Amino acid sequence: MMKLNPYLNFDGTCEEAFNFYKKVFKTEFNQFGIMRFGDLPPQEGVPPCPDEIKDRVMHVGINFGDQMLMGSDIMPGFGNRPFQIGDNNYVSIHPDSREEADRIFKELSENGEVEMPMQDQFWGDYFGSLRDQFGTNWMINFNANYK
Template identity: 50%
Template sequence: MATVNVYLTFNGNCRQAFEFYKSVFGGEFPYIGTFGEMPPQDGKELPQEDKDKIMHVSLPISQETMLMGSDTGGEWSSNFKEGNNFSISINADSKEEADKLFNGLSQDGQITMPLADTFWGAYFGMFTDQFGINWMVNYDDPAKMQQHS
């Protein structure tokens, strides 16, 4: 069965927000990475102001729930709207489940990133459903995740 978490998007203050959340919930970040740590996309160098922005951070806030987030940047930042800056993130148990959920929920919606293998080792995609809700579908293939550890 898939797990569901909230994914928050920030306009440059993700690190500050997650440090605050950590001060309230406690715990540690299992992962925090910046856009500057990503491999270059399409041979383009990131602008310096985007390199220190958070590409992904996660913070366990209960036995079942992970609070996740990132900053927005580049062409994505024009779509940022405070108050609507979250997605529902589903972590599937298999690639087949990821495909089923992605294809079903994105019907009549707008795919913003098709499901595909990523440089960080996951099978991942994003879309806005027909009701305007933002979703992320992820499958962490254990074999691929070991290669990226």
């Protein structure tokens, strides 16, 4: 079955963000650990990594059972527009209990901005949404019938 692996981009705070997420979700980095731009092997025709970005995160992932959240820092000048926090991305998660939903929401919203507090919704979920201190948007959904 196809899996959805959200991928988050940061502008120099990826490692800090993923260490925070690792703590909140009580998990570890996946088998690849943290790969940095400076770890790239030399390649013919590709200039060496500039010193100012060599410590930025090229790729990192944390596991949630058989799901994965991945991320990286952007490489300045890469892409067709400047980095913008938010960029209309949410990560939607479905904890196993209301208590776990409350715990995760509380921890993620620390130093962040609550968009919608956790509450029962008309569609049947216990739901809340927020933007964390790193600019990542989260939706927390609990539904006892959703497994």
